Amino acid sequence: MSTTIQLEQTTAEPLLLGDSAPMHALRALLRRVAGTDSTVLIHGESGTGKELVARLLHAWSPRVGRPFVAVNCGAIPGELMESELFGHERGAFTGAQAARKGRFELAGRGTLFLDEIAEMSPPLQVKLLRVLQERCFERVGGSEMLPAAARIVAATHRDLERQIELGRFREDLYYRLHVVPIQIPALRERGEDILLLAEHALRGLEAAGLGRVRLGDGVAAALLAYAWPGNVRELQNLMERLVIMHAGGTVQLRDLPAKMRDEQILPPSLPDAGTAEPDDADGDGAIRELMQLVAEPGDPVLPAQGIDLRAYLERIERSLIEQALRASDHVIAHAAARLGLRRTTLVEKIRKYNLRDGVEAPAASADARLG
Numbered sequence: 001m002s003t004t005i006q007l008e009q010t011t012a013e014p015l016l017l018g019d020s021a022p023m024h025a026l027r028a029l030l031r032r033v034a035g036t037d038s039t040v041l042i043h044g045e046s047g048t049g050k051e052l053v054a055r056l057l058h059a060w061s062p063r064v065g066r067p068f069v070a071v072n073c074g075a076i077p078g079e080l081m082e083s084e085l086f087g088h089e090r091g092a093f094t095g096a097q098a099a100r101k102g103r104f105e106l107a108g109r110g111t112l113f114l115d116e117i118a119e120m121s122p123p124l125q126v127k128l129l130r131v132l133q134e135r136c137f138e139r140v141g142g143s144e145m146l147p148a149a150a151r152i153v154a155a156t157h158r159d160l161e162r163q164i165e166l167g168r169f170r171e172d173l174y175y176r177l178h179v180v181p182i183q184i185p186a187l188r189e190r191g192e193d194i195l196l197l198a199e200h201a202l203r204g205l206e207a208a209g210l211g212r213v214r215l216g217d218g219v220a221a222a223l224l225a226y227a228w229p230g231n232v233r234e235l236q237n238l239m240e241r242l243v244i245m246h247a248g249g250t251v252q253l254r255d256l257p258a259k260m261r262d263e264q265i266l267p268p269s270l271p272d273a274g275t276a277e278p279d280d281a282d283g284d285g286a287i288r289e290l291m292q293l294v295a296e297p298g299d300p301v302l303p304a305q306g307i308d309l310r311a312y313l314e315r316i317e318r319s320l321i322e323q324a325l326r327a328s329d330h331v332i333a334h335a336a337a338r339l340g341l342r343r344t345t346l347v348e349k350i351r352k353y354n355l356r357d358g359v360e361a362p363a364a365s366a367d368a369r370l371g
Helices: 021-034 050-059 078-086 103-107 122-134 160-165 171-177 193-207 219-225 231-246 258-262 283-295 309-327 332-339 343-352 363-370
Strands: 005-008 040-043 068-072 111-115 151-156 180-183
Touching: 021 050, 021 180, 040 050, 050 068, 050 111, 050 151, 068 103, 078 103, 078 122, 103 111, 122 171, 160 171, 193 219, 193 231, 219 258, 309 332, 309 343, 332 343
Parallel strands: 040 151, 040 180, 068 111, 111 151
Antiparallel strands: 005 068
16 A cells, blocks of 8 residues: 555544543534545644544544545655555556556545645645635546545645735635645644643553653653644654663653753843843833733724624734844744743744744844744
């Protein structure tokens, strides 16, 4: 079986762990959407479990007894992708010695999962759009119209609206896919789920015969405080490494990676003396002014028609990050100090809001400013 294409027909239900509010909300949404035939677009950072969510959608749907086909659009060369999706007839191209079914055909009336959809080439985006519109397709080199009856679930870690602005993704395809959007929360947003997932990973590793470890004093707190840029995948990898290195023992705080032990939140009014700007005589005052603005805003007024609270808070967060970056000349360590954040947390937020493209720094110091 190819490592990039999976074809399964199973009734086994995937396990989506988590007791946090975001995960309860996610499962409730999946239950509601699973019974429909609507196209789904899953958003989430790398390592959050987008394929797991797609599999759960399939497992909770009436299509559960039919095939689940997963295709990684970023792992198949562009010149082969059309044949992989739609199949080909004998002699359609050099090397096509026999007819072959594509993934749409193999999925039948099951579920077709298009992972990393943003990596699909523009020419193929056009052909996929046509299939979604007409619900039929032709094999490469063929003329017979075949039905496209599979439910489409796509996923990406990229901001597709930003990709549209950059001319890398078709807007009409985006709206065809974006019927039901599902956002998977990042691990850092899931609170105590971090420890639940860590314990689940450790039990699985013990059951696999790799050994057992216990978490010593301070380790749980360090896991909860870390930003987890690699999300659940990073957590699972760390647990495996700890079991391999300390099987039969207790993991101490010193056994964790340095980035989990050494990064401390700087007090907003006390920037790190080692990184302070020598010419910023008013640095402390600027920080206090910024923190006062955040801590003592005017009373907000709820509009009569209501408000999208999440979008409202994100606009505030983005604005304050932009102000902190400008005030610190785009030195991330200094901006993080102004915001009372870890440096890695601020880097993740800069990526979330696509602010990195707008950051300008002299070439000689770009790494120091953006690294």
